Amino acid sequence: MEITLQVNGKARTVDVDPRISLLDLLRERLGLIGAKKGCDHGQCGACTVLLDGRRALSCLALAVAVEGRAVTTVEGLASGDDLHPLQAAFIEHDAFQCGYCTPGQLCSAAGMLDEPGPSAVTEDLRTDPGLTPDEIRERMSGNLCRCGAYVNIVSAISEVAR
Amino acid sequence: MKTFDYARADSAAEAVRDHAPGTMYLGGGTNLVDLMRLGVAEPDRLVDVSRLPLDRIEQAGDRVRIGATVRNSDLAADPGIRARYPMLARAVLTGASGQVRNVATVAGNLLQRTRCAYFQDVTRPCNKRRPGSGCPAIAGDHTNLAIMGASEACVATHPSDMAVALTALGAEVHVTGTGGDRVIPMPGLHRLPGDEPERDTVLEPGELIVAVELPPPPPGAMVYRKVRERASFAFALVSIAAALDVGADGTVAGCRIALGGLAHVPWRAERAEQALLGGPATGEAFLRAAEAELEQASPLPRNAYKVPLTRNLIVSTLEGLAS
Ligand SMILES: Cc1cc2nc3c(=O)[nH]c(=O)nc-3n(C[C@H](O)[C@H](O)[C@H](O)COP(=O)(O)OP(=O)(O)OC[C@H]3O[C@@H](n4cnc5c(N)ncnc54)[C@H](O)[C@@H]3O)c2cc1C
Numbered sequence: 404m405e406i407t408l409q410v411n412g413k414a415r416t417v418d419v420d421p422r423i424s425l426l427d428l429l430r431e432r433l434g435l436i437g438a439k440k441g442c443d444h445g446q447c448g449a450c451t452v453l454l455d456g457r458r459a460l461s462c463l464a465l466a467v468a469v470e471g472r473a474v475t476t477v478e479g480l481a482s483g484d485d486l487h488p489l490q491a492a493f494i495e496h497d498a499f500q501c502g503y504c505t506p507g508q509l510c511s512a513a514g515m516l517d518e519p520g521p522s523a524v525t526e527d528l529r530t531d532p533g534l535t536p537d538e539i540r541e542r543m544s545g546n547l548c549r550c551g552a553y554v555n556i557v558s559a560i561s562e563v564a565r
Numbered sequence: 566m567k568t569f570d571y572a573r574a575d576s577a578a579e580a581v582r583d584h585a586p587g588t589m590y591l592g593g594g595t596n597l598v599d600l601m602r603l604g605v606a607e608p609d610r611l612v613d614v615s616r617l618p619l620d621r622i623e624q625a626g627d628r629v630r631i632g633a634t635v636r637n638s639d640l641a642a643d644p645g646i647r648a649r650y651p652m653l654a655r656a657v658l659t660g661a662s663g664q665v666r667n668v669a670t671v672a673g674n675l676l677q678r679t680r681c682a683y684f685q686d687v688t689r690p691c692n693k694r695r696p697g698s699g700c701p702a703i704a705g706d707h708t709n710l711a712i713m714g715a716s717e718a719c720v721a722t723h724p725s726d727m728a729v730a731l732t733a734l735g736a737e738v739h740v741t742g743t744g745g746d747r748v749i750p751m752p753g754l755h756r757l758p759g760d761e762p763e764r765d766t767v768l769e770p771g772e773l774i775v776a777v778e779l780p781p782p783p784p785g786a787m788v789y790r791k792v793r794e795r796a797s798f799a800f801a802l803v804s805i806a807a808a809l810d811v812g813a814d815g816t817v818a819g820c821r822i823a824l825g826g827l828a829h830v831p832w833r834a835e836r837a838e839q840a841l842l843g844g845p846a847t848g849e850a851f852l853r854a855a856e857a858e859l860e861q862a863s864p865l866p867r868n869a870y871k872v873p874l875t876r877n878l879i880v881s882t883l884e885g886l887a888s
């Protein structure tokens with residue numbers, strides 16, 4: 404099937420098998436290897452991208468089902484040579500070791516900062532809580548880090564959330 | 566993954582018309598794509614219903630109509646749901662992760678399949694996946710499986726958090742199919758396994774969920790609590806959606822209790838509710854009500870822990886609501 408999607412601001416038209424995931428399309432067909440395959444089952448967050456600005460798992464999305472939509476991968480976060488504030492903060496706070504989870508952490512955090520409403524740890528669901536470390540930890544719980552860089556990831560995100 | 570045809574429906578009527586044996590509807594795909602990759606689901610054809618114009622939350626008189634394709638995250642962020650049905654917002658927020666909730670639909674959440682490890686492993690027998698092949702969970706690992714309403718054929722649990730809150734709230738599921746439209750009250754969408762564990766729900770082949778309707782919220786305070794093995798991003802061992810209305814005289818004027826993680830269905834705790842109505846709102850009464858409900862439990866060796874866990878969860882949740 405021929406589909407067109409916007410990838411990091413550029414229209415890309417590709418002929419795909421309906422079985423291919425968005426993750427495999429990005430990595431194997433479009434040469435964008437930023438999004439990582441950690442589990443391929445929705446359990447680790449390494450493949451997180453933004454779909455129409457909202458964070459989503461590219462391993463659980465069929466490429467055909469995201470036809471026409473805007474995909475932002477970690478490669479599309481920076482503007483030219485200017486790092487995204489989250490990327491700069493991750494470097495400054497030493498928020499990674501091996502870096503395998505980092506593209507997913509960055510895309511997830513970028514989407515999370517724009518998400519309205521409470522989280523599971525918000526006491527009063529009618530309020531929009533500030534992004535305290537507890538709120539950030541809960542909201543980022545879909546992104547695992549085998550290196551355990553969580554403490555620095557939370558401080559990097561906190562700096563940008565402020 | 567087995568190959569399949571893909572089509573996107575523009576209307577509910579078109580989706581239903583497009584459905585034939587071997588067809589499955591695709592919502593956000595967060596469960597179905599995974600099951601296809603595992604070889605557990607092998608549709609010939611996917612009809613993508615995720616872009617149907619059913620993505621609105623609307624007030625209809627004193628009821629709230631939630632479209633079938635409303636994303637889980639949009640449901641939980643809706644100001645009206647947060648203010649009037651906090652147990653539902655909380656239940657949704659405790660499920661999965663931000664990334665999954667952004668994509669998962671209300672209908673897909675209700676129809677997600679069990680997380681029983683044998684069901685997901687095509688190299689093992691499983692009556693739900695391959696009827697008549699046996700249930701290895703009963704003699705094997707059933708640590709997280711059912712203690713209520715199970716059968717000799719299957720001891721799976723339904724994994725949805727949202728469905729537990731919808732059961733306590735008495736929501737209605739609106740469905741359309743070749744046989745016309747119908748309304749299925751919760752509980753009632755999901756079924757106990759009996760000797761047909763391959764059927765999770767009462768839906769007929771090709772029936773499409775179009776909306777979920779909420780009656781006005783029950784009076785009193787309400788809450789959703791979930792017990793799990795880690796603090797976030799894990800399925801429930803046991804969960805509870807409860808509402809409690811204590812009258813001026815200190816007796817229970819109304820109460821709703823639904824339990825998750827215990828059965829093939831989100832479990833409405835009717836015996837506990839009956840035991841509480843009109844009686845005192847005390848810890849002792851709460852304990853008696855929990856015990857009345859759990860008399861029906863028939864745990865297996867490795868999930869007997871769920872009995873005291875559920876009892877204590879019911880009591881402490883009701884105590885929290887009463888104070
Ligand atoms: C890592 C992980 C952790 C999770 N943790 C939790 C958790 O803690 N709690 C929880 O509740 N859930 C959890 N989930 C499950 C998640 O909530 C479901 O995958 C999601 O809600 C399914 O919605 P969907 O729209 O993606 O459904 P899909 O995967 O698209 O579909 C699911 C089923 O519904 C059918 N379907 C879809 N739409 C319709 C319709 N309109 N009418 C009829 N049939 C339809 C499909 O044919 C399919 O059988 C988790 C998922 C993952 C991947």
Ligand code: SF4
Pocket residue numbers: 679681682683684690691692693694699700701702703710718719720721762
């Ligand atoms: S409990 Fe049900 S789903 Fe699990 S192996 Fe047995 S039959 Fe299959």
Ligand code: FES
Pocket residue numbers: 439440441442443444445446447448449450451460461462463
């Ligand atoms: S690779 Fe997608 S969540 Fe792990």
Ligand code: FES
Pocket residue numbers: 498499500501502503504505547548549550551552
């Ligand atoms: S930095 Fe290595 S997995 Fe996170």
